[in-house]
Every structure is written in C-alpha cells, then in structure tokens.
Amino acid sequence: MANQPISEPAQKFGERVRARRHELGLSQEQLADKAGLHWTFVGQVERGRRNISLHNLLKLATGLEIDPAELVRGLRRPTG
C-alpha cells in the first residue's frame, strides 16, 4: 500500500518526529524550513515512508531542537 509505513522502526521514528513537532507547535512546513528539508519529505518521514539518512536525521533533530539520540533510542531493525 502506498501509505503504509515501510517498516516498524520507520513508523516509530515518524511518530516521534510528529509528536515532537506538535510539542513545538510547528506545522510540517515550519519544521521543514527550520530543518532545511522539503515539507513533503517531512510528511513522508512522519508517515514512516522513508528510510531516512544520517544527514537528514541530524537536520530533523536540529529543527526539532533535540539530540538525534532521542529519535532512534530503542528502535530495532526491521524483521524479515
């Protein structure tokens, strides 16, 4: 399905991004601007549709004003 998360860790990662964005009271576009990313990319990440790269993970963490460790703590690699 086109809107299914690509994996459980990608889904959890996206949920953390969205939760923190809401904490900050930011729209996807505002977060994208802060992070130096495109807003459609932010939306895809939040829906667990992206296997995000290290550099983009660090950009997101900057935009979210958190340590990147918070976004990946406890995540397990995809099964299967």
Added chain:
Amino acid sequence: MANQPISEPAQKFGERVRARRHELGLSQEQLADKAGLHWTFVGQVERGRRNISLHNLLKLATGLEIDPAELVRGLRRPTG
C-alpha cells in the same frame, strides 16, 4: 578525495562504530556477518564514507550490541 569522510558527523559516526567493534574484538567481516551487512560497507562506514540509512544504522547497532542512540548522540548536521 576518495578516502576523505563525506562529513564530520559521518566521520564521528564511523569512529564510534570502529571503537565499539574493537571493544567487542570483532573484525569488520565478523561485524558485517552479525549485522547482516557487507564487510566493504562496514569499512566505508568506519571511514566516514557513507551517509548511512536508518535501517542500516539499526542493523549496525544490533551487530554492535548497543542502543542505536549511542551511535548518533550529540552529532551535529553537516555544515555548508
């Protein structure tokens, strides 16, 4: 240069991978086997030559028997 790290965070990430691999007394091939990755990829990551994806980061953390948070804590996005 072909052997230069692609960025400061990629370099630091790679140094952490290598340090933890040495702690465990593993060769690159042994870590690659544990992580389900190719040994040449592990070597590239350790030299800071890869902008690693979330899924491969999680595989590496599993092979290194650490939380993925340890590999990215405090890293800053590339400048410029």
